[in-house]
Amino acid sequence: MTTVTPYRSGLRAGRDGFGRLLLAEWTKFRTVRGWVIGMTLSALVVLGLGLLSAAGSHMSCSKGPVEVPCPALPTGPGGEAVNDRLYLVHRSLTGDGGITARLTSLTGQIRLPDANPGVRRVVAGLVPWAKAGLMVKESTAQGSPYAAVMLTGAHGVRMQHDFTEDVAGRPGGVSATAPRWLRLTRSGDTLTGYESPDGRRWTEVGSARLPGLPATVRIGLFATSPGDLRVTQDVLGGAIAASRFTEATGVFDHVSLRGGGARGAWSRDDIGVTTELDGTPHHPGRLVESGGRFAVTGVGDVGPAGAEYAQPVERTLSGALTGLIVVIVVAVGFVAAEYRRGLIHTTLLASPRRGRVLVAKALVIGTVTFATGLAAVAVTVPVCLSILRANGNQILPVSWFTELRVIVGTAALLAATAVLALALGALFRRGAVAVITAIAVIVLPYILATTSVLPLGVAQWLLRVTPAAGFAIQQSVPEYPQVLSHYAPQMGYFPLPPWAGLAVLCAYAALALGLAVVRLRRRDA
Template sequence: MTRSRTGAQPFVALMTAEWTKLRSVRSWWVGLLSSIFIIVVVSLGGASGSTVESLDVTVGPDGEAVTDAFQFVHQPLPGDGSITARVGNFRGTEPLSPWAKAGVIIKDGTSPGAGYAALLVTPDHGMRLQSNFTDDRYVDQTGPADSWLRLTRDGDSVTGWNSRDGRSWREVGTVDVGFGRGPVEVGLFVASPDVFRTERSLAGSSGGSFPTLGTAEFDDVEVKGVSGSTAWASLDVGKPSTPGSATGEATSWTVSGSGDVAPLPPDTDAVRLSLTGVFIGAIPVLAVSVLLITAEFRHGMLAATIAAAPRRRRVVLAKAIVIALTAFAATLLAAAAAFLLSQPILQANGFTPPMYPSRSLLEGPVLRAVLGTAVTVGLLAVLALALGVVLRRSAAAISIVVFLVVLPQLLVAALPVGIGRTLLLFTPGAGFGLQRTTATYEHVTASCLPEDGCLAGGPWLALAAPIVWAAVGLAVALAAIRRRDL
């Protein structure tokens, strides 16, 4: 075997030797293959046992599922024109939703799901320019105090303006909404989304959504682009949780409304559901990672390995790279297979568009979920190996790494949501948060539970925890192997 002048094996040769050891032990390969089998079978079982009822979902202009429910005081606008109003005294039921909305809107008809542009104020998130459900732009810190709002339409383009005194106006943005130049509806609107409450304890959790009702006062209402005096009408668009109302005439209105105008994310992440087996299937991989080093301690083989490669830390580092790549490859294969095989089952069980769009393995969020899952298991394998080096006992090392990965996932279901989301972010298993592919929107009030992969900081930040755990664990292992007798 080729040696360097210092007597140490080239690092590539060390890795090759460790790979040869790994593939030559039958029980280890059985463990890796069982991991692939468990991931696929458990994931398919989860998909088979999950069903959703067919829902009457509102579809937005781009074919996405949306919620479109609010009180609308409106009149027709035959072509280009504008609407101006002062909105104030925005109040409502307690607690008023932080994303309650009151403002002016131009909408392509009164049917739920029709395209729109709106300039609005909220209790907690300032003034916003929103359009076609998914586009949300922060405009100003102005809250529900008196604010003058204006929208001007020029064909497909709608421009927002705001003023603090009704005389000096500031342009806040332009959106393209796809109206063409046909007639639209223009007017005032109020919406107040449901509030989600969750109570959690060791005995279980309870909660749900509760309707709210917002009320705003509008005056100095002016519509340009219509001929003569056009009558106003009011109605509840869609099916708000609580019926709305409107009183007033001409230039002054008091409007009360419930509901929301926003995207409608699904309650269940179908991609994450198709990867449920990874959590259990990773355990055999972690066991093999520990045994890769503890078996050599137990049988006295490590001394021979060190004799061939006197730099002990290089041996551990080679083992870490080999087991990380092996765990990554095995999990990647299993996760990809689980996703592809689960999709037809989920679609047959009701996970269909528009609420559950068809997903492709090469789609960005899906690819992130599959690759991120494999990377996470690879990092956990390094952590398991490091524990094996430090503890030198298979049972203890395997128990601790499984404890670190599994227990937090069970514990967060009993903790307050905010604490659970933050706590889980610092655990080795936080990387599984990359499996979450449900789109999130700042302006959508929705349930976000840590056990569903909804972590503070978003999916990519979740990968930081297993990286740190693996790096620190490996550093401790390298220090330990250098100082201890074999």
């Protein structure tokens, strides 16, 4: 007992000593008016610049010379924003059944920039994700659940459903001498896609379960073709993305249906087509039917919509970068001021275990920054989203969990930056040098990567290996391999997953703090 009790007492004293050290550092922070004002200013900057940006952002669409409100983006079964623009030739299907067809041709057209005013330039060609195939869809309403088996322009046969899900089948194209047979069956709420080279030997491509699918659905042939994305380099090395109009035509024959209600004339729906002021369809799809041969032409895409169609949630945080710079200045000052005024010796005399001094400072500045940032961001995001919607802006819907991750993650981004800046202040012991260094390793790479002044590969490299990777925590819209889009930092897409990017920043902060502790143990000032 005599040997155990002192150990426990010493352990308790150590804990109490660190608690007193934390309290002392917190007291230092809250009693220095400049630091408190600076931290408050960082919150006001996040909120103020976000409100200013939202208030100045307005959106409308044009029909000829007339400005009209933009139509709302359709949402899929999972609540995500989607593109649902296709030409569908269909019949009703009640209960179980299926459709089989042979695809003998998939061709397309791409419109190029006009060489001369009024002279259209259209060339033959298919974009990689042009699609033609078979579909079962709950209804012809945009965003309704569906499953489809199809041939694509450059990615072979695919089984896709509910806009975000994609399964690859056999690669290759199609021709009159090498047709592709497709089959799509329904059994309850399960849809299964098959492919065959000859209509006899069938291979399953994939299956999809669509819970809640009604007894009667639409079943038939479809075609669609997303824009032709071209990315060019500007004079500074950055990227400029442009999408050109395309259409795709799939030619089917040997079309057969089985199941209840799959009889009668074919219906035709140009789902999602836009119209001019006089009601004329803009870039309509079409069907040419002759002797059991169906040539289906479609425009658009069936898949998730990205940041090029509407504003993501994180656009409300335009002030976070400026607020982060204010945080850097405050965090560096929290430690550099003691070196500048010679107070570090007094601090170390009060706490001889020097490493704990920096750890306590890091916990205090990190906690204060996180709490301040969380309050600012939690107010900024919902208020700015409300203003943006009132101004006619389209907002990409996200789950409550994703929105919470953006809010909490941004606060964590600010807090990790504060710890890194504090560690740099302890390493360099000169406020100006530490502030400049922190801005150079966090803010500058982010600005260079997101302003189209660097080639895409370099921009993505910066956001993988520098502390600026932490900004990935703000990304709310995922990338989808089955959607051709300009997945670049300037569009809000980061090369690392959200939490992985934040982990990179935290690793830099931990490394810098560790180096600062080592230096402090070797030398006071």
